[in-house]
Amino acid sequence: MARKPQIILSSLDVDRIEALLAAIPSSVFPGKVDLQAELDRADVVPPEEMPADVVTMNSTVRFSIEETHQEFCLTLVYPRDMDGSADRLSIFAPVGSALLGLAIGDELAWPGPGGKAMTVRVKEIVYQPESAGELHR
Numbered sequence: 001m002a003r004k005p006q007i008i009l010s011s012l013d014v015d016r017i018e019a020l021l022a023a024i025p026s027s028v029f030p031g032k033v034d035l036q037a038e039l040d041r042a043d044v045v046p047p048e049e050m051p052a053d054v055v056t057m058n059s060t061v062r063f064s065i066e067e068t069h070q071e072f073c074l075t076l077v078y079p080r081d082m083d084g085s086a087d088r089l090s091i092f093a094p095v096g097s098a099l100l101g102l103a104i105g106d107e108l109a110w111p112g113p114g115g116k117a118m119t120v121r122v123k124e125i126v127y128q129p130e131s132a133g134e135l136h137r
Contacts, residue, residue, distance in 0.1 A: 007101025010044040010050050010130065013057045016078065017091060017100075034111065035097045042101050052106040052131040057091065060126040063101060064108060066107065066119040073126060076100065095120055 017039060026032045055061050055076060060108045066088055074089040082090050090095045098110035100119040105122065112118035129135075 003110070004030055004041070005006060005102060005106040006050060007042045008054050008103070009039065009044050009101045010047040010056055011044050012047050012135075013100070013121040014044050016057070019089075020078070022134075029092050031092065031094055031097050031111070032071055035091070035100075038097065038100065047130050047135040050128070050130040051103065052128055053125055054128070055099045055102050055125065056128055056130055057100070057124060058134075061074060061122060061130045062089075062126060063095075064094070064121050064123060069116075069121070094118070 004069075008025060010051045014136050017035070021029075021032055021036055022046045024032065034036045037119060039129065050056060057076055060073065062071065072089075074087055076096055077088050079090050079092055082088055087110075091097060091100060094110060094112050096117070098108050098118075099122065102120070104125060107121035109117050109119050
């Protein structure tokens with residue numbers, strides 16, 4: 001397996017995601033262990049120090065799935081913000097967990113639906129709250 005790229009997370013995102021993970025059983029969210037492992041290996045910075053080229057919560061990101069050559073432009077959101085819109089992606093979805101903390105140009109192999117591996121590649125950050133000055137969203 002290829003070496004995982006370094007990821008950067010905001011302290012605010014980590015605090016909120018860890019609170020969600022603590023409240024949800026693994027039977028409800030099978031990717032819980034994988035997401036927690038990503039949080040544990042991340043460089044954590046205050047929101048005001050977040051580089052503008054990194055995927056954070058509530059970022060809109062253009063990315064591809066390398067195996068299928070499909071490209072998407074979605075906003076990474078908390079489960080409570082999933083409202084049925086086709087342009088939102090939950091942090092609890094396999095692709096959502098994979099995207100968090102990646103920078104433009106990074107790719108990460110991640111277990112997809114059904115356990116089959118997928119490789120997510122970040123193409124562009126269309127919008128990032130931290131770079132827009134929304135540090136406490």
